[in-house]
Amino acid sequence: MSAHATTNAGTTTSAHTEEHLLHDHMHGGPKLYGAVLAVLLVLTAITVSASRIDVGSNLLNVVIAMLIASIKGSLVALFFMHLKWDRAINRVIFCTSLFFLALFLIACYTDVQARPPLEPTNLKAAPAAVGSGLQTAPGQLAPIPGHGPEGAASPSGGGPAIPGAAQQGSYGGAATGTHAPPVAPPSK
Amino acid sequence: MWLFLATEVLLFGGLFVGFALAQSAHPLAFVEAHHHLDKTLGALNTVVLLFSSFTMVMAVHFTKTNERRKAVLCLFVTLACAAAFLVVKYFEYSHKFHEGLLPGMFYRHVGDTVPNQFIFFSFYFMMTGLHGLHILGGMAAITWIIIRSLRGDFSSVYYGPVDFVGLYWHLVDLIWIYLFPLLYLIR
Numbered sequence: 244m245s246a247h248a249t250t251n252a253g254t255t256t257s258a259h260t261e262e263h264l265l266h267d268h269m270h271g272g273p274k275l276y277g278a279v280l281a282v283l284l285v286l287t288a289i290t291v292s293a294s295r296i297d298v299g300s301n302l303l304n305v306v307i308a309m310l311i312a313s314i315k316g317s318l319v320a321l322f323f324m325h326l327k328w329d330r331a332i333n334r335v336i337f338c339t340s341l342f343f344l345a346l347f348l349i350a351c352y353t354d355v356q357a358r359p360p361l362e363p364t365n366l367k368a369a370p371a372a373v374g375s376g377l378q379t380a381p382g383q384l385a386p387i388p389g390h391g392p393e394g395a396a397s398p399s400g401g402g403p404a405i406p407g408a409a410q411q412g413s414y415g416g417a418a419t420g421t422h423a424p425p426v427a428p429p430s431k
Numbered sequence: 432m433w434l435f436l437a438t439e440v441l442l443f444g445g446l447f448v449g450f451a452l453a454q455s456a457h458p459l460a461f462v463e464a465h466h467h468l469d470k471t472l473g474a475l476n477t478v479v480l481l482f483s484s485f486t487m488v489m490a491v492h493f494t495k496t497n498e499r500r501k502a503v504l505c506l507f508v509t510l511a512c513a514a515a516f517l518v519v520k521y522f523e524y525s526h527k528f529h530e531g532l533l534p535g536m537f538y539r540h541v542g543d544t545v546p547n548q549f550i551f552f553s554f555y556f557m558m559t560g561l562h563g564l565h566i567l568g569g570m571a572a573i574t575w576i577i578i579r580s581l582r583g584d585f586s587s588v589y590y591g592p593v594d595f596v597g598l599y600w601h602l603v604d605l606i607w608i609y610l611f612p613l614l615y616l617i618r
Contacts, residue, residue: 271492280485287477291470294616301458301617308612315608323488323601333433340437344444351448352455 270328279322286315432595436602443561443606450554450613457547464551465617467532467540469523473615476519477607483512484604487573491597494590499580502593506577509600513570520563527552555614562610565603572596 290311298304321327326334454461490505531539534556538549576596579585585593 271488273489273492276485276488276492280481283481284478287474287481290612290616291474294470294612301462305617308616309609312609312612316605319484319601319605319608323484323604324598336433336437337440340440340444344440344447347444348448348451351452355452355455 270325271322275322279318283315283318286311432598436598439565439602439606443558446554446558446561447609447613450558453550453554454617457550459545460547461551461617463543463545464532464548464555465615467527467530467548468555468615469526470615472519472523473611476516477611479512479516479519480604480607483509483516484601486512487597487600490576491590491593494580494585494593495587497587499583499585502585503577503580506573506580510570510573510577513566513573517563517566520559558610558614562603562606565606569596569600569603572599 290308293307293311294304298307320337326337486505486508490502490509493499493502493505527533531541532552533539533549534553535549538552540548573596576593579592
């Protein structure tokens, strides 16, 4: 980054600054960038083929995909974005944003997982509850795996497959905006 | 510039967190829904975007070494890659519009065996749409850089704007690196 040259402006002579700039030029270079691109393309091929292999659990598959993505991301950040040679403060800024993103993800995820499953009543009172794609989200995020509408509807067969019916029919219909009374959850 | 990139990370981060939570709530629907996406086109776009990142960094390099002609050429290739990405995206979108694979209440796809797939497409269109807007913004920025490069504004001592647009472009690439496996390759 060009700001490189302006650091320590008080103590550095202009000759030093020039040297900094010239020094900056020597980082990277076509060969290195080409090598990074090659590695990135190879990793893309690996992640595509890895997604076709059944490793036993969905979670493991996601973890593998995210690991490869993180390696690729690190390569882009370190070499293409010059973080490897950049001032430390930029690394700190970037890593801080990633840290808070991780915190955000972990906190939300563990919170949702730790709660007792909420019955997605809003899915059944479909036309009223669905205003737009995003508005549907909060209520539907609550159920944990196995307790969600897919899990609830399929194994028993006792509870009518309401979400499916709602989705096929009434979601496309009118969103009235009024709240229909929540339907009682199917007994399990 | 890096502070701006950090805000961008958090902007997309919110969507990623939402995606993770919705995915954990509706695993079957998400797996079923992602079969509607074309992995080949997604992989093609990944390669296009990675290559454009490479040409972008080469443009920055050539600007620093005062090789303006090469730098402008690299910028044009980057711009072409961005356009190619959007063209592929356009074909993907129009396919989904045709099939009724639309977000939220607009979802009209018939013949599903697993319910609630509209949630996946809400996230799909929100995330790729926002990313697509960033591509458009990047194209505008690259065009601006090309014009200034042709005017001879940049040299080995002044190349800040090229560098910053490059950083932005790499971040857009970085986001796609995560979007691609999440949306196209989950199982």
